[in-house]
Amino acid sequence: MGQPVVYGADYSVYVRIVRLALHEKRVDYELIPVDVFAEGGPPVWYFDHHPFGRIPAFEHDGLRLYETTAITRYIDEAFGGPALQPADARDRAVMNQIVALIDAYAYRPLVWDIAVETVDRPKEGIATDPAVVEAAMPKASLALSELTRLKRQGDWLLGENLSLADLHAAPIVGYFLKAPLAGPMIGAHSSLVEWWRKISRRDSFLATEPAD
Ligand SMILES: N[C@@H](CCC(=O)N[C@@H](CS)C(=O)NCC(=O)O)C(=O)O
Known part of the structure; x- marks a missing residue:
């Protein structure tokens, strides 16, 4: 190949x-x-x-x-290597649900409306629009609450095995955490904080860190 x-x-x-x-x-x-x-x-x-x-x-x-x-x-x-999707249909459905909810409900408020708006825009000399941030906060909170509710016992979102759900969530949560107001928001979800501590230290995550 x-x-x-x-x-x-x-x-x-x-x-x-x-x-x-x-x-x-x-x-x-x-x-x-x-x-x-x-x-x-x-x-x-x-x-x-x-x-x-x-x-x-x-x-x-x-x-x-x-x-x-x-x-x-x-x-x-x-490709070979460790499976990143569970074999069980119900587990796979939950994984797909997490991936879909991240795309549909988390990406926009976490990345664009909070992180880009409060961190990247000011760096470019563009003022933050507080209305955008304010409107995003409840959406971001709901997305974090749902991730917490769906997360199973164990290191990863689906429990013991790393899956595409973790790989989908990690860069988006990582980008969100560039925003100073993101820390307290995720801090309200101790299981997500623990998940973030582990996923952000994985070799794959460190190897794909953006240059700046
Ligand atoms: N649904 C697409 C989304 C990809 C996407 O939105 N990528 C962003 C960068 S993270 C992009 O290309 N943005 C350019 C734009 O919005 O014009 C996927 O899953 O690949």
């Missing part, structure tokens, strides 16, 4: 999810830089890989994919 290629940038939480899956499976890959936030958007050639112009995109032995969940499930199923 050939070496897979990931298109994207290290700052992207979704690119990081794909890279985490590759690292956990011990698969070597090439990261081809694509900056979606460059002036003028991504290069024209990139739309052949991702017609919607988002990152990541992925390629392996002639198979081109976009959408992070499609990519990570393929990585888990196509």
Whole structure:
């Protein structure tokens, strides 16, 4: 089998999810830089890989994919190494629910409306919009509460075995924690704090740390 290629940038939480899956499976890959936030958007050639112009995109032995969940499930199923999806149908359903809730209800408030709004925008000289942050707080709290409610006993979200749910949540929670107000919010959920302590120290997480 050939070496897979990931298109994207290290700052992207979704690119990081794909890279985490590759690292956990011990698969070597090439990261081809694509900056979606460059002036003028991504290069024209990139739309052949991702017609919607988002990152990541992925390629392996002639198979081109976009959408992070499609990519990570393929990585888990196509390569050897530890399984990242539970065999049991009910466990897998909960894993898929966690991944979907992160995409639908957590990504926007945690990353964009809180972390980007309060940390990245001021660095770029743009004032934080307090209305955006205020509206995001209850949504972020609900997402954290749901992750806490769904988390099982054990090191990882599904219990004893690391899964795609952990790899999906970690970069998004990590980005959120750049915001000073995120610490007290997650601090209200001791099991998530303990989970974060463990996942943020994994080799895969450390190896995919963004450059700045
Ligand atoms: N549904 C996509 C979401 C990917 C996504 O939103 N990526 C962000 C970077 S983390 C992006 O490309 N943003 C560019 C934009 O919003 O224009 C997936 O699961 O891969």
